[in-house]
Amino acid sequence: MSTAASPSPLERALFATTARLISCLVTESLTRAYYLPLHLPNAPIGVAVLLAGNVFPDNTAFDAGDVIAVVALRHPPVFRGEVKSSRGREIGLLDPQDLHHLVFLTSKTIIEGTSEHEELCSSIAKSLGSAGWTITECFQLYLCTDPISLWNTFATGINLDQELSVDIASELSSAVKWQTYSYQHPPRAPLFRSSSIDWEQSIVEGHPTHPMHKTRRFLPPLPDFLPGSYDLYHPKLRLISVPRENLKITYNFEALSQPILDAVMKSSGQHFSAPDGHVVVPVHELQLLHIEAKFPDAIIYPAQFSLPLLAQQSLRSVLVPDAYRDLHLKLGVGIKLTSAVRTISPESAYLGPRFSAKVVPVLALDPNVVTVAKELASVVHGHADGEIAKHCSAIIRESPESTSEERQERLIVCTALVESGHAGVDGHLPSVIRVFGLDNDDKRAFWFKKFVQVFFQAFLPPMLQNGVAFECHPQNCVARFDVHTKELKGFIIRDFGGLRVHRETLLATTGVELDFLDGHSIIAADLDDVYTRMYHTVFHNHLQQLIRVLGLHYNGRGWKIVRDQLGRSIPPDHPLYKAWLCPDRTSLPGKCFLRMRMAGMYRFHLHAPFPNLIHYQGADE
Known part of the structure; x- marks a missing residue:
């Protein structure tokens, strides 16, 4: 990777995906990782030493042969517990x-091309040796320039099924390919006055920790579109009809x-009707090949019966400007984004x-x-x-975004707030900082405190009172701001x-019995x-990414705001207080994206113990 010159879009994309892969490997405990500080001028603050996935050391010997990668760090990570061994402190959570940008793999043979970082690699080896690691003369570090090399090293070490390993590698490659295109063709920096759909379409990188953050996998019989060859944000709506029965x-x-x-x-200038006993179903134009292959009972109507669509961030939720004002559609599309087929x-x-x-x-919602x-x-x-039926599906949903101007509100999908790297003036700044003028820590802390207050008012009551948790991650949440004052409403x-x-x-609490199909993943035990x-x-x-972007993570300031607001929002005698705020709850189950992908899961979740960020006090750098 380039160091002296600015990295190219491809180099940036390779690192963006590599960093997310490393984050998942460590945070999901697929590998054990240890932090070692470095004491070199103009060098990274320290390194994360990643062990092979089949190595789970106890208090006996550590060998450099157990190491699969060494990652340079800009900041100390979140540690697992307070115990520090002579070999370093174990890492519990590693964020991208x-x-x-320097990631090294290990080799027991001499590899050319490491001289550029010879001093740093030598310092790392000495730090390992002084910390009790067994280091031999043939131990060598060489630069890892892509996520596939790291993934293959890990997958081989744990004897992962070859077909599965190759499949995951192809999704990582897709993420790099589409991320490169996004860096080469960044969206314009959205302004506060920009429309909701402009904010939806302003995403540069996407999910902050998922290694398939930019993966676009078009399932057969769809062709594998190259980035730029099809506009996913401006597709067409097509029509089919299926027998009602x-x-x-x-x-x-x-x-x-x-x-x-x-x-x-109106658009086609022709009358349209379905045969008796048939129901017309709107579909995404990309889904027509799936419809044709899977549903012989479906009639596909000609392209003249179509409408332009504006896709939201998820790509399957679409506005239909010619037909709807206060409604929009969610359409099944046979494309795999991150973990799931959409x-x-x-x-x-x-x-x-x-x-x-x-x-x-009947929920406790204000x-x-x-x-x-x-x-x-x-x-x-x-x-x-x-698994076949889901390919012919549609939902009609309310669209508050389309009528927000009447309520004097500006609506911004929360994912877009933390994005940066846009084209235009100050596009390098995260949108939340640029749009709201948060040019110092005090302004950022004040803004974030208001955000957390309103966020908890919105989403904690139905969980506290009714046992219902909305999946309020930033793609599902749209923030409502006063169009004149920019105050969060x-x-x-x-x-x-x-x-x-x-x-x-x-x-x-409500007298309502939930009506659902057996086997649905939403039911909590x-x-x-x-x-x-x-x-x-x-x-x-949601909040971790926002805290980090606002510069309130490493100083612990953002998490103190979270703790204070939780303390005001959760009664001390409520079981949630013990579950989240009790001092001995040092870890909580976290969703494991990579473990789930390795197990072929997306609807039901796998969890591993993650450090409880609510108690995070900050890093002493």
Whole structure:
């Protein structure tokens, strides 16, 4: 990787994916990692020493042969416990923002091309030796320039199934490819006055810790589109029809989709109707090949019956400007982004409208602070195999974004707040800092305190009282700001696929029995299960990234704000207080993206113990 010159878009993309891969390997305890400080001028503050995935050392000997990688760090990581051994302090959480761009793999044979970093590598070897590691003369570090090399080293070491290893490597390669394109063609820096859809489409890097953060995998029979060859933000809506008896329809889907048919007829100048006994289903144009291959009962209508769409960040949620003003569509699309194929399961199509109609109105929600984007109706194919049925599906959902100007509100999807690297004036700054003028720590802390206050007012009550955790990660949350003062007024929460619901508590507090299909992943076995889902989405994912971008992580200031606000929001006698705030809760179950991918899971979660960030005090650098 370049050091003297600015890195190229490809080099930046390689490191962006590598850093996320390292973060998951360490934080998910797939590898053990130890922190060693360095004492060189103009050098990284320290290094993370990653052991092979099949090495779980006790208090006996450490050998350099157990090391698979050494990663230079800009900042100290979050440690696992207080114990420090002579070999270094064990790392519990390693975030991509902790990492310097220098990543080294190990070799027992001489490799050319390491002289550029000879002094640093020599210092690392000496630090390992003085810390009690067995270092031989043939131990050598060489620069790792891509995530595939690191992944292959790890996967080989744990004897991972070869086919699975290759498959994951291809997804990492896809992430690099699409991230490179994003760096080469950055979106314009959004302004406070920019529309909601402009903010949705301003994403440069995406998920802060998922190694497949930019993966775009088009499932066969779709071709593998190259970046730039298809505009995922501006697709077309197409129409099919399916015999009514072969569909599962929830609520008044046909009436709510009629404006689409009216708009299609107006646009095409031709009358449109389906055969008797058929129901018209709107589909994403990319999904037509899946429809043709999987559903012989479907009639696909010509391209003249189409409408332009504006895709939100998820790509499957789309605005239909010619047909809807206060509604939009969620369409099943056979594309894999990060962990999941972006279709709509029969379970989700069944639950969403019922949850919206029966549960949302009785939850402990303050309508002045949080708006739930209700799912009003849905359709999904009745194929016996849900993995096939999910490819023919659609949900009609409320779209508060489209009418925000009438309420004097500016709506910004929370993921966009932490993004940087845009084109335009000050595009290198994170949007939250640039747009709200947060040019010093005090301004950032004040802004963040308000954000946390309103956030907890919005999302804690339904969990505290009703046993319902919304999946309020930043892609599902839209912040509502006063259009004149820029003051945060509240949030919109959307998408029910990641809910966690304790049915017994919901029934006891509202009198409503949750209506769902057996096997749905949202059902919690107990309240701790609900708290686990909420911890990951709120603290590990949403607030951690915002705190880091605001410069309030390493000094501990952001986490103190979180603790103070939680203390005011959670009654001391509530079980959530013990689950999150009790001093002895030093770790909490965290969602493991890479472990889940290695196990072929995306709907049901795998967890490992992550350091409890609520108690984080800051790093003494």
